[in-house]
Amino acid sequence: MSEIYSFISNSVPMAVLCGIVIIFVMVQSALFFRAAWRRSEEIGISKADRKKIVKSSALFSIVPSLPIIISYVILMPALGRFFPWLRLSVIGSATYETMAANMAVTAAGYDSISGGDFPAETYVMIMWAVTLGIMLSSLAVLILKKYDKKMQTISAGNKALGTMITSVMFLGMMATFSAPYIVDYKNVVAILTILISAGTMFLLEYLSGKWKTLKEFSFAVSMIAGMAGACVISNVMGGI
């Protein structure tokens, strides 16, 4: 990293400011968790089921968290220790942070963020740009209350229509995620990865009829099986 701005990017005020935001978001998560935990008790979700959700979600989240560390290592030389820590821990994602920071740097007349050869003013400008850049997206949730009420009114007036809308939204989401892989038949590794993880899921779901505990872990295990498959296929294909 350039010495020009490391006195800012690795400073104590930066660590404190970033730490405060992360702590607050964790408090927000804890508040929601507590409210949902209490409500789940009220609506009859057993403690055993709630524990299953926590165990299954925690286990599943470990593997997708690892690539975030790679993004951290990519961003750290240019943005310092603490700002990427904040952005990648909460609010952002590896894709957004890298893209937004690069857009800001190139708009300021530099080649890419990896150089880190810009002055302190540009560094702070990048901080502002990635912060303001995601603000609209983040604040979009403020319309959820009205939107939710509208959806509930539709469901209350016509239950079949409400169920159909929710179901189509879910299917539309899955379809949009899957379509690029379905049409990109040349990307054999990705297609086989999907098939392996789906196959593992199918097998584990079948087996979970006999061994109930498997259900909690089937999602995470299927994902890991798909990733391991991708590794093997890529290396085998690379060796051919």
Add this chain to the structure above:
Amino acid sequence: MQSYDQFNNKIHKMGILTTLAVGILFITVPLGITIIFGIKLDWKQVFTVSAPIAVIFGITGLCEKLSMAPVIGPGAVYLASSTGNVQNMKLPAALNAMRVVECEEGSEKGRVVSIIAVATSAFVTTFIVFLGMLFLAPLVAPLLSNPVISPAFDNMFPALLGPMVLPVLVKNFKAAILPFGLAIIFAVVLGSRYSQLQSIVMVAVILLSIGVMKLIMTRKKTADEQAEG
């Protein structure tokens, strides 16, 4: 015991207040640094640079949230919006939780378990990234970037798609034909631009599918009424 509406209102209130507070806190970071270090900024440049990023990600974020809210519930969406990594972590975590306790998407039970799943996922990610910042990054990054291992992480999203999509297709194969068909058409037509427009495509696929399904429902109802008459 609180009613469904009371809980819902509480979640919305909490979501709106904490989102606003998080927004202010996020701005405090660059603002604090600007003031503490006495940085002179060209504000015109700051806004010129930020505006296109905000518009691109604003539209994407809005589409993403409107599509997700009826499925995993607004509470989980408020939380996912603050905690980030929505598509690759929070959404799959919520869908997985609903599958584990066998509840329907959009049901009250589904909404509640999604919040628990998203919050748990946020705790785990924050803890791992914190360890990464402290000492884990230099140890783990070379291992994960190793050419033998890196295909696993390059293909993490396809690996997630398998277990996410399979139960959906098994359960609703007939209903899935239309949205999947439309999404495939969009993917073929848009080619490499698809990934940039994915959230907008999602809304288009959903709206078109709802339109067609509603038409089918109305026709079926009319045909049933005529048969009865």
